[in-house]
Amino acid sequence: MNDLNLKDKVAVITGGAGIICSTMAKSLAAQGVKTVILDLNIEAAVAVAKEIEKEFGTPSMGVSASVLDKKSLEAAKKEIHAKFGPVDILVNGAGGNSPAATTKIEKMDGTETENLEDTFFGLQIEGFDKVFDLNFKGTVIPSMVFATDLIKKKSGVILNISSMNSYRPLTKIAAYSAAKAAVNNFTQWLAVHFSKTGVRVNAIAPGFLLTNQNRFLLIDEKTGGLTARGKKIINGTPMERYCIPEELTGTVIYLVSDLSKFVTGVVIPVDGGFSAYSGV
Numbered sequence: 001m002n003d004l005n006l007k008d009k010v011a012v013i014t015g016g017a018g019i020i021c022s023t024m025a026k027s028l029a030a031q032g033v034k035t036v037i038l039d040l041n042i043e044a045a046v047a048v049a050k051e052i053e054k055e056f057g058t059p060s061m062g063v064s065a066s067v068l069d070k071k072s073l074e075a076a077k078k079e080i081h082a083k084f085g086p087v088d089i090l091v092n093g094a095g096g097n098s099p100a101a102t103t104k105i106e107k108m109d110g111t112e113t114e115n116l117e118d119t120f121f122g123l124q125i126e127g128f129d130k131v132f133d134l135n136f137k138g139t140v141i142p143s144m145v146f147a148t149d150l151i152k153k154k155s156g157v158i159l160n161i162s163s164m165n166s167y168r169p170l171t172k173i174a175a176y177s178a179a180k181a182a183v184n185n186f187t188q189w190l191a192v193h194f195s196k197t198g199v200r201v202n203a204i205a206p207g208f209l210l211t212n213q214n215r216f217l218l219i220d221e222k223t224g225g226l227t228a229r230g231k232k233i234i235n236g237t238p239m240e241r242y243c244i245p246e247e248l249t250g251t252v253i254y255l256v257s258d259l260s261k262f263v264t265g266v267v268i269p270v271d272g273g274f275s276a277y278s279g280v
């Protein structure tokens with residue numbers, strides 16, 4: 001097998017204090033990567049960094065910044081340069097959905113003429129802004145800030161975090177689905193734009209995990225069991241279970257290492273067969 005060529009590389013993981021991305025950061029640390037846990041929530045970011053240093057013995061730092069605020073990212077970059085030097089890997093992990101951009105019902109049946117609140121017509125444009133900003137612009141802006149390091153080094157990798165929704169939208173979550181489709185499109189665009197620079201750009205499209213952003217849709221608050229929607233996901237996933245964050249890390253290592261040296265502009269599903277299944 002090729003050398004992964006990851007030891008002592010510097011990786012910035014946005015949303016790194018979250019459930020999925022803290023696991024991704026740990027998988028990088030296990031390969032000797034110096035990890036930067038960049039998050040709005042600085043206490044949680046520092047806690048993850050400390051955990052990583054203790055568990056893997058590789059340097060890690062928590063940094064406070066918003067993926068939507070270029071100035072805060074530039075300030076974070078200075079801090080990172082002072083401690084670890086230039087960045088080699090950027091994982092654009094910050095993302096999520098919002099109830100304000102989620103319809104209450106899945107399909108209209110034409111009888112809702114008096115009460116449109118639960119349908120498409122009740123969605124809040126502010127919710128769309130929030131979800132588009134976080135998932136799409138929150139991928140574009142950190143790429144603008146950190147990829148200059150990669151371009152200067154003529155090597156490095158950007159890994160975007162997409163979703164199953166990007167291929168075919170899930171009911172209810174119009175903005176999140178469209179924003180993740182935009183992430184796929186941008187992954188291809190930037191991969192082509194950087195293709196002669198030595199910098200690769202790819203994405204991973206996880207299937208369904210039970211996390212903070214979707215718990216309100218998938219777990220019944222009263223019973224603690226799966227909602228009808230939660231069960232539908234299981235029925236739509238041939239492996240008949242939810243993904244756990246650790247199951248994403250093999251694909252992460254593949255995409256950020258020299259194992260995928262000639263791979264750029266791809267979005268790899270890690271979904272227990274969801275995208276392959278017709279439901280019949």
Ligand code: NAD
Nearest residue numbers: 015017018019020039040066067094095096163206209211
């Ligand atoms: P999470 O909510 O556990 O973590 C998200 C992290 O991002 C949090 O620590 C939060 O503080 C941080 N964050 C939020 N806004 C930020 C901002 N403006 N700047 C910097 N940091 C910010 O999320 P998760 O469920 O671990 O999801 C991580 C990624 O995976 C997201 O892009 C999500 O869309 C994607 N994803 C999740 C699922 C799933 O089933 N949970 C499936 C597919 C893809």
